[in-house]
Amino acid sequence: MKINCLTYIFLGIIISCFYDCSRDSENIRETIHETKLLYFTEQYVTAERKECEAIRADAKDPDDKIGNKKLTVLKNGNTFKIPYYANVASIDDENPMITRAVVALHGQDRNADTYYKRMLAAAQMESSQLDTLLIISPQFLAESDINLHALDSEHLYWSSGGWKIGFLSKDEEQNPRSDRISSFSIMDSLIVKLKHNYPNLRNIILSGHSAGGQFLNRYAAATPIYQSLNDERINVRFIVNNPSSYVYLNKKRKVDGSPSYKVPTISCSAYNDYKYGLDDLPNYLSAIGANKIKEQFYKRKVVYLLGAQDNNTSSSSLDTSCGALLQGNHRLERGMIYYDYLKDFYGDSIENTQTMKIVPGAGHNSREMFQSELGRFYAFRK
Numbered sequence: 001m002k003i004n005c006l007t008y009i010f011l012g013i014i015i016s017c018f019y020d021c022s023r024d025s026e027n028i029r030e031t032i033h034e035t036k037l038l039y040f041t042e043q044y045v046t047a048e049r050k051e052c053e054a055i056r057a058d059a060k061d062p063d064d065k066i067g068n069k070k071l072t073v074l075k076n077g078n079t080f081k082i083p084y085y086a087n088v089a090s091i092d093d094e095n096p097m098i099t100r101a102v103v104a105l106h107g108q109d110r111n112a113d114t115y116y117k118r119m120l121a122a123a124q125m126e127s128s129q130l131d132t133l134l135i136i137s138p139q140f141l142a143e144s145d146i147n148l149h150a151l152d153s154e155h156l157y158w159s160s161g162g163w164k165i166g167f168l169s170k171d172e173e174q175n176p177r178s179d180r181i182s183s184f185s186i187m188d189s190l191i192v193k194l195k196h197n198y199p200n201l202r203n204i205i206l207s208g209h210s211a212g213g214q215f216l217n218r219y220a221a222a223t224p225i226y227q228s229l230n231d232e233r234i235n236v237r238f239i240v241n242n243p244s245s246y247v248y249l250n251k252k253r254k255v256d257g258s259p260s261y262k263v264p265t266i267s268c269s270a271y272n273d274y275k276y277g278l279d280d281l282p283n284y285l286s287a288i289g290a291n292k293i294k295e296q297f298y299k300r301k302v303v304y305l306l307g308a309q310d311n312n313t314s315s316s317s318l319d320t321s322c323g324a325l326l327q328g329n330h331r332l333e334r335g336m337i338y339y340d341y342l343k344d345f346y347g348d349s350i351e352n353t354q355t356m357k358i359v360p361g362a363g364h365n366s367r368e369m370f371q372s373e374l375g376r377f378y379a380f381r382k
Contacts, residue, residue, distance in 0.1 A: 064113060065111070065113060065149070066141075066151070067084045067112055067137070067138075068083070069083065069084050069085065069086060069090060069091075070082065071083075071084055071138060071189070071190055071193070073185075073186060075179045075181055076179055078178045078179050079154055080154050080155070080156050080169075080177075080179070081154045081155050082139065082155075082156060082186055083138075083139040083141070083155075084136055084138045084139060085113055085116035085136070085139070086135060086136040086137070087120060087133075087136075091134070091136065091194065091197060096199055096200050097200070098133070098134050098198040098200065099129075099198075099201060099202050100129065100132060100134070100201070100203040100204075100380070101133075101134040101136065101198065101204050101205070102135050102379050102380070103137070103138070103187075103190070103204070103205065103206045104118070104135065104212075105137070105138070105209070105212030105215055105216060106137060106139065106140075106209075106211070106212055107208075107209055107366065108160065108164070108317060110139060110145065112138065113137070115137045115212070115366060115370075116136075118366055118367045118370050118371065119135050119370050119379070120135050121370075122370045122375060122376050123135055123379075126376055126380045133380075134194070134198070136190075138187070138190060140158055140163035140164075140183055140186070141158070142157055142160050142163075143157050143172060143174075147174075147175070153175070153178075156186070157169060157175065162183070163183040163215070164183070164211040164212070164214045164215045165183075165214065165218055166182050166183055166184035166215075166219065166222065168181065168282070169183070182284035183215070184218075187206075187215075187219060187223070188223060188224075191229070192225065195234060201234060202234060203234070203237070204229070204234060204236045204237075205237050205239065205379050205380075206219075206236070207238075207239035207241065207370065207375070207379055208240065208243075209242055209366035209369055209370070210241070210244065210364065210366070211243070211244075212241070212366075213240045213242055213243030214246075214275070216238045217238075217240045217302075218275065218285075219238070220238040220297070220302050221247055221293050221296075221297040222284065222285050222293055226296070226299075226300060235301070237301045237303065237378065237382065238300065238301065238303070239305060239375070240305070241305045241307075241370075242306060242307050242331050243335075244318055244319040244324060244331060245275065245276060245323070245327055246276075247274070247276065247277065248338075249277075249278060249293070249294050249297070249345055250277075250345065251263045251277065252344075253271075253326045253327065253341075254341065255326070260344075261341060261344050261345075264326060266322065266326070268322035268323070270323070271322050271326055275323075276323035276324065278290040278294075298342075298350050298353060298354070300353060300354070301353050302353070302354040302355075303354070303356075303357065303378045304339055304356040304357070305359055305369055305375060306331070306332050306336065306358050306359065307358075307359050307362035307363050307364060307365070307369060308332070308358050308360050308361060308362060309332075309361065310330070310331045310364045311331070311332045311333065312330060312363075313329050313330045315330070315331075315364060317364075318330065332358075336356070339356035359372045360372075
């Protein structure tokens with residue numbers, strides 16, 4: 001596939017270039033040559049270059065497991081990229097039609113393509129607002145993704161557990177990076193970009209399942225940008241689906257079947273370290289501080305959706321660490337206890353901003369959660 005891209009006039013020499021983006025050749029070439037005068041706008045060139053980048057990505061990713069659209073973030077003069085899937089050509093393009101954005105956040109397998117398709121299918125079940133709706137699924141990569149797909153050094157990556165709780169991206173010897181960024185900062189950057197490029201945006205819904213639910217529970221408590229969005233009358237809601245654990249706001253837990261919460265007497269003294277509590281916070285959260293997190297979290301609009309059948313104590317992906325087991329025996333129980341704990345910590349006023357619902361018939365499955373009546377109600381109608 002050969003794409004003409006730009007004509008330059010430089011020192012009286014007419015130069016144009018083309019990208020030879022042939023899919024059937026591993027030697028993808030960029031060639032500059034002299035030619036007769038042609039005219040292409042700068043916008044056209046940018047679009048053609050983006051198409052070539054997508055083709056290059058496809059050549060290394062024939063199964064489309066890495067998003068071929070990229071969120072660009074800048075830090076200390078360095079440019080970094082995060083893949084994403086979306087129902088628009090690029091979120092860099094201004095679009096006054098978009099009034100609602102739904103961010104679907106993947107689980108521990110980082111299969112953002114699946115989560116995007118499942119949320120898009122849920123939107124199509126609603127069918128009434130697709131022209132004003134953005135569906136986007138960012139993808140937080142691991143080093144294995146970088147190696148498998150030969151991604152360049154601008155692509156950020158995290159440890160398998162670090163992205164879901166706001167840790168800094170990695171900088172390893174085999175895949176060095178010029179800087180490191182918290183996964184929560186990436187989400188902040190995405191939301192700011194949406195606000196900037198969609199001038200009529202009124203609702204931002206973030207829905208994550210499993211590890212994505214873990215991300216959103218902690219991100220909702222920590223992000224400092226919520227208030228500025230609220231001040232601009234942009235409604236933000238977090239939908240936390242079936243996480244394996246939650247962040248607690250003090251050292252108390254429900255122990256020994258007691259109806260009250262108290263500090264447990266146990267051998268694992270680190271049970272309240274982050275990610276299970278607010279001790280030993282990583283840099284993004286420590287910059288905000290535990291007291292500020294406690295103060296602001298109850299103001300955040302959060303829906304906890306729990307699958308009625310997500311009660312398997314032997315699930316291979318269930319967190320069985322001491323800190324997690326203190327929260328309950330399985331995901332359904334942990335979610336129910338956590339919402340009760342929030343009412344104990346904040347009082348019944350928490351029900352004004354946060355709620356918990358059980359999804360009938362759903363297990364630990366993002367499709368069942370996203371496409372349920374409750375999942376669609378909170379993502380598209382509320």
